[in-house]
Amino acid sequence: MRSRARRSGGWRALLRGAAAGVLYFVYGVRRSPELLVWYVVFPLLLLLGARYLVFTPGGGLTAGVYPDGGGVAAALESAGFNVAVYGSLEALLRDLSNGRIAVGVDASTSPPRILYSLDEYSGAALLALAAVNGVDPGSLLGLASLAGGIVERVPPGPLADAGRALAFYAVSLVGVTALYSGLYGGFTSLVEMRINGMIRVVAGSPGGPLTLLGYLLGFNTAAVTLTAIVLLVAALLLGADYSGFNPAGALVASVLLFAGLIAVFAASMPLGLLVRRAELAAALAGIGGFALIFATGLAIPRDFLPEPLRSLAGYSPLTVAVEKGGETLLGYTGALEALLGAWPLWASLPLAGALGVIAYKRLVSYAVEAE
């Protein structure tokens, strides 16, 4: 007896579905402007916005002071600095290493410590030193005598330099697409497929429900891969600094981002059980995704978030994937170190996976039993 199709179970069904999903994306992105807008134009706009509105020099020198009082802030302002007062030394150091402030003044010590991170701000540090000590900045000799032990250089963080920050931000935007893809290409698609009968028809195929799961994953992976390529190339053209690029790190970053995508995809599945209207599912994905890209530090770097959001976001699987992926991609950490450092991702993956599998089985069961 001749079968119309190759029978396939388990991994083969998943892979066949994934191949069909990739093919659908490749066809679709050529035919449907909405897919092109979603996976290419939108991330590019975010990157361009970041490049020309955020990661750009200008706006005057900003100095951070911790703590307030003692006339330090006033002295810096009179020297022409914009001054930000910090409630904790930790926050001041973080902003200093990220390049949000040019100079930091730790006024909790006596005499105050003058801190800077980027070489280009060493002059500003001396200017601040002069202002804090009431010395004429023109008096280089006197300034040099002061500079000995109280001007310190803080190692710059990855976001301190605009070119570097853009390189990191491109990885974050891949995370943004992975988040939206996991939501729209996960539970939202399933709600729609349940309504239009696709779940029933594909679940009734020789590969069964795994084929459909592979299809969704294949589509999403292809979409995020395209976005990643476009963003990384665009970031390069916009002046992102990819020095220290580590090919093994790129591979690990891909693995981490894929794992992050799966975590979001799986964790959102239970919503598919609760929502029965496609419009509502799309609205939930849109609103939820919008809130999450900001709350988890994907659309804006986590270090820019207020506490306790900043700390909480450190446990978000996709944020961890993006941060560790970016670090190893740009050579800040080794591949193994990045993999191990992404423990919140690995810890959440089995939980999200279990939830997703249970929800997916129930969804398929509801669709094929129609009871």
Next chain:
Amino acid sequence: MGCLVEARDLWKVYRGGVEAVRGFTGSFGPGRTAIMGPNGSGKSTLLAMLAGVLKPSRGRVLVCGRDPWGPGWAEARSLVGYAPQDPPLPRAVTALEALTVLGGLMGLPLGDARREAVHVMEELGLEGLAGVKVSRLSGGQRRRLGLAAALMGSPEVVLLDEPSSGLDPAARARLWRALGRLASGATIVFTTHDPVEAEEEAGMVVVMHRGRPLARGSPRELIERYAPRPRVRVWGSGVPRGLKPRRLLGDGAAEYEVEVERGVADVVSAYASEGVGVYRVEVARPGLREVFLELAGEELEE
């Protein structure tokens, strides 16, 4: 070649206790079988259960001896091509691309899927739609695309839910000709509420009503068994007292059953002898519509 599809005491009870199929037992062999019945008779539900896309509440389906809900499910499903009434199609791509993707989802290697898609579209006369985006297709075109998807890979068993619904007569004729070429020798089961189509296109007919099969046989057998005599319908100014109509129709006509067609003259004579005016006379050769009427006691709506 086609093989046997068997249903044993199949039940489907939907949410809210609606019994769509109530204890269907029967088998479908190679050739064309029509499941005929009005809307809501359980035809589509039965077909979906046979296809393995809808789980029966009770009972068992065997496709070529394999249970699509049992251990041999993958093999059973690999033998079936199923086209629902409103086929789910990937909408962001062209018709040819959608068929290729669907072929891949149904387990065809992607290269073969593309070739099969081209071939089936040509056979069904859909080649002109190959480059048209699915979201721009009309309902009838999407339905034909769904049929094409079901026929890809030359399945042993083809299950089509109202395949000709919404098609113009030319497209309908082309569909049945193409089915003859693409699925010759296969077991084809299709649903319809059109008795003429069932009579013309099916070798066997199962009459469904309210979730149960009322009768089964070839169109000729069913007609001979349940509606052997011609019907005469007379539209007149009244009904002669000397005649007992089989039933009165809503539009003022009376229907009579006559032994042979010669009996028509007797009916008309009765009208004339009692001075009842006759406006129109219609002699109907009995068909599956009359069979359904006989079995279900109600008209088969179209």
